Amino acid sequence: MIESRWDVVVVGAGPAGLAAACMAAEAGRRVVVLDENPQPGGQIWRGEDHHWIRRFSASGSTFRGACTVVDQPEPGVLHVVGRNISYHLRFKRLVIATGARERFMPFPGWTLPGVVGAGGLQALVKSGWPLAGKRVVVAGAGPLLLQAAAFFRSRGARLTCLAEQTPLRRGLSFALRSGKRLQAIALLGRLCDVPYRWSCWPVRASGQERVESVTLRQGDRMWTEPCDYLACSFGLVPNTELAQLVGCELVDGAVRVDEQQETTVSGVYCAGEPTGIGGVDLALIQGQIAGCSAAGSLQRASAFFEQRARWIEFRARLQAAFALRQELRQLPDPETVVCRCEDVPLKEIRPHSCWRSAKLQTRCGMGPCQGRICGPIVEFLFGWKVDSVRPPLTPVRLEQLVNRGSAATADRHDSHPG
Amino acid sequence: MTADVIVIGAGIVGAACADALTQGGLRVVVIEPSLAVSGATGAGMGHLLILDENEAEFSITRYSRDRWNQMAMEMPSSLEYERCGTIWIAAVPEELPLLKQRCAFLQSRQVRAEILDSQQLAEAEPNLRPGLPGGLFIPDDAILYPPAAAGWLLKRAEQRGAAVLTGKRVTHIQAWGVELEDGSRLEAHHVVCATGMWTPQLIGGLPIQPRKGHLVITDRYPGFVRHAVMELGYLKSAHGRESESVAFNVQPRKTGQVLIGSSRQFGVTDARPESRIISSMVQRAIDFMPRIAQLSALRAWTGFRAATPDRLPMVGPVANRPNCLLCAGHEGIGITTCLASAGLVSAFILGDRPPLDPKPYAVERF
Ligand SMILES: Cc1cc2nc3c(=O)[nH]c(=O)nc-3n(C[C@H](O)[C@H](O)[C@H](O)COP(=O)(O)OP(=O)(O)OC[C@H]3O[C@@H](n4cnc5c(N)ncnc54)[C@H](O)[C@@H]3O)c2cc1C
Ligand SMILES: Cc1cc2nc3c(=O)[nH]c(=O)nc-3n(C[C@H](O)[C@H](O)[C@H](O)COP(=O)(O)OP(=O)(O)OC[C@H]3O[C@@H](n4cnc5c(N)ncnc54)[C@H](O)[C@@H]3O)c2cc1C
Numbered sequence: 001m002i003e004s005r006w007d008v009v010v011v012g013a014g015p016a017g018l019a020a021a022c023m024a025a026e027a028g029r030r031v032v033v034l035d036e037n038p039q040p041g042g043q044i045w046r047g048e049d050h051h052w053i054r055r056f057s058a059s060g061s062t063f064r065g066a067c068t069v070v071d072q073p074e075p076g077v078l079h080v081v082g083r084n085i086s087y088h089l090r091f092k093r094l095v096i097a098t099g100a101r102e103r104f105m106p107f108p109g110w111t112l113p114g115v116v117g118a119g120g121l122q123a124l125v126k127s128g129w130p131l132a133g134k135r136v137v138v139a140g141a142g143p144l145l146l147q148a149a150a151f152f153r154s155r156g157a158r159l160t161c162l163a164e165q166t167p168l169r170r171g172l173s174f175a176l177r178s179g180k181r182l183q184a185i186a187l188l189g190r191l192c193d194v195p196y197r198w199s200c201w202p203v204r205a206s207g208q209e210r211v212e213s214v215t216l217r218q219g220d221r222m223w224t225e226p227c228d229y230l231a232c233s234f235g236l237v238p239n240t241e242l243a244q245l246v247g248c249e250l251v252d253g254a255v256r257v258d259e260q261q262e263t264t265v266s267g268v269y270c271a272g273e274p275t276g277i278g279g280v281d282l283a284l285i286q287g288q289i290a291g292c293s294a295a296g297s298l299q300r301a302s303a304f305f306e307q308r309a310r311w312i313e314f315r316a317r318l319q320a321a322f323a324l325r326q327e328l329r330q331l332p333d334p335e336t337v338v339c340r341c342e343d344v345p346l347k348e349i350r351p352h353s354c355w356r357s358a359k360l361q362t363r364c365g366m367g368p369c370q371g372r373i374c375g376p377i378v379e380f381l382f383g384w385k386v387d388s389v390r391p392p393l394t395p396v397r398l399e400q401l402v403n404r405g406s407a408a409t410a411d412r413h414d415s416h417p418g
Numbered sequence: 419m420t421a422d423v424i425v426i427g428a429g430i431v432g433a434a435c436a437d438a439l440t441q442g443g444l445r446v447v448v449i450e451p452s453l454a455v456s457g458a459t460g461a462g463m464g465h466l467l468i469l470d471e472n473e474a475e476f477s478i479t480r481y482s483r484d485r486w487n488q489m490a491m492e493m494p495s496s497l498e499y500e501r502c503g504t505i506w507i508a509a510v511p512e513e514l515p516l517l518k519q520r521c522a523f524l525q526s527r528q529v530r531a532e533i534l535d536s537q538q539l540a541e542a543e544p545n546l547r548p549g550l551p552g553g554l555f556i557p558d559d560a561i562l563y564p565p566a567a568a569g570w571l572l573k574r575a576e577q578r579g580a581a582v583l584t585g586k587r588v589t590h591i592q593a594w595g596v597e598l599e600d601g602s603r604l605e606a607h608h609v610v611c612a613t614g615m616w617t618p619q620l621i622g623g624l625p626i627q628p629r630k631g632h633l634v635i636t637d638r639y640p641g642f643v644r645h646a647v648m649e650l651g652y653l654k655s656a657h658g659r660e661s662e663s664v665a666f667n668v669q670p671r672k673t674g675q676v677l678i679g680s681s682r683q684f685g686v687t688d689a690r691p692e693s694r695i696i697s698s699m700v701q702r703a704i705d706f707m708p709r710i711a712q713l714s715a716l717r718a719w720t721g722f723r724a725a726t727p728d729r730l731p732m733v734g735p736v737a738n739r740p741n742c743l744l745c746a747g748h749e750g751i752g753i754t755t756c757l758a759s760a761g762l763v764s765a766f767i768l769g770d771r772p773p774l775d776p777k778p779y780a781v782e783r784f
Binding site for chain 1: 569637678694714
């Protein structure tokens, strides 16, 4: 049995997904939004009282949290899995708004406990993990570094260093030209007593049981900074897996979309980070366009085109300004683990000619994360194309792979907060 | 330069041929359009087992399995070889006589085998559903990781001087050698065609058909399954000609992961995993091992077996194709049987005594 009552199915309840759902529902479509998190809001608004979340609640959309889309068992049908549910859902129109994940960079010691993604640590702290009094080094690339640092500081962390791999000149000219100038200045103001170092990056994390210090490099200078946490953020990687599974084409690692945010698969739209890392403002605009298009209101969609063009320009400048420097490719030594799930060191991967060969012979990318973490790493290190997407998109209990037609039980998890 | 032998295809069969031929002192060139082991060999389960549906199947699997076990000492750990043994399960009491008959046959041929009663079976595999009538235990069957095994055989051949040309596709086989897609020619005294399911593209008129199979792998649960465990009904699925069937077949990987098979489909060429098939395959596994339902599944994928009408490989000279030997059609047991096939191929070329009677596998039997 396949649940078939929705006009528009939205996957992902971040800014892009919420905006799409609002537009489609406000145009009278029956909309359901699925997210693997129990709460809507995506990476930045989760658990907050944001006006877009309130608008979403009032829009007439249905929200199903704590459920993940893991497969497209047949064209036009999604396989949805939750803690105690597993069912098939048919869509007339699909909006893919699956966001992005953090990009990791391997260097000696990066797998030590205490070396974490800056976004991951933020999420942890938001769920109650204490950070007060802890020494935190924040390192990586891009504007999220600044936001993460300000957030850690607000939770009582002692920020001992902020290492931005980007050269000052590039960072500055981006900040001055961007629409986010004021935001950046405000953030910097809050961090004015923190050593903010440009052209600076971690080369090694050291410690016995967990990280105790990080060795940083800036130009020819190298020094060791003691810390309790090293929070890294080397940018984001678009979550394109669902789009790929549905058959959408990619360009440069992002989902290809047309003016209406429609992918190369008819009736399937994509908005937000999967189409390229551009931040929350672009995600919202693309989401609104996708929502209008999916509801058939092409006219309304076109009202946002001009704004979108501006933010796409912003995206291009963002990506150019914070592009990762080639020196980072030299960071891992032969023994550095690249695939954390399967414990595969760099020296075993290097002799191979492509991802598939490395994967078959070393098990790299075969563990529970299925290459979500090490795939972008080897892409950066070796330029290999990592393109094998197989169901399930995330690990599921075996029994959830069995079709039992339990669609009816899905309703119990619906919420109509509005 | 003229090579002694060109081997077309770097799956495990081509790799085993290159290994055997270089052992015989021949200069070998292996040609592979894609990556080594990107075909069926990169997809299969790696169970090294004896099957005994008929004399020909028994001889080829028995010879090969024992050869693998002899080679175990030389294998690097990356092959994940483990002599875990096979347990065949009777699902219903009516299947017990067949189990016993197979056991007696194997024992009469000096293959170690024993019958497990219901309780022994439960002790050997505590996660099986209680009350199964019994099993047949074949302790010397083993498992390994096929891509690494093929890679190892290929590397041994290279160390003896074989050249492996990847990224080159053979378009025609001639009496003097092969023609490649890029228009170039390579000469050799003999050509061995080890191209699995792609063979009909090079040699027309052969009854080799792709037979799709699905597999699912779990996260690590060391000790959850201890042997390669299969239902007796697997034989019906494997030997039958039905267009679609599934059977209970699980393997403990050395990593602690559980590999779950297996399905068989004719007439499908789309490689995408089909949720309908996965669903019935996993349901079958849950029927036999209820607690498996709770394990976390990481990935599902598919592969194609190169199936012949009698499920035996086609190994030997090809009519009207001078200097060409075929070595393909290994269906669902090519990881096991590649060693016997390679032994036959090298005996043909070197004029040695074959390791087993080649007749049942001769190309002209169809
Ligand atoms: C770790 C991290 C931290 C960030 N921190 C900040 C920050 O502090 N400040 C800032 O301005 N920007 C931050 N960003 C960037 C910010 O997320 C984006 O700019 C913006 O949220 C993009 O919106 P989106 O709707 O495209 O994606 P997201 O907000 O990422 O939403 C995508 C949603 O899709 C869901 N999803 C994905 N796949 C599936 C699936 N298969 N089934 C069901 N649900 C699925 C996810 O659970 C998620 O809720 C961060 C990004 C990341 C990855
Ligand atoms: C799901 C599944 C489970 C299995 N489980 C087991 C098991 O447990 N035990 C067991 O023993 N066997 C098992 N098998 C069977 C086993 O995997 C195969 O029999 C074996 O891998 C066949 O090897 P091969 O070298 O003949 O074929 P392949 O590995 O397919 O190699 C053929 C090669 O030829 C190349 N090629 C094709 N065309 C050309 C050309 N024109 N020029 C040059 N090269 C070419 C291809 O690229 C390919 O690399 C299983 C198979 C499947 C699908």
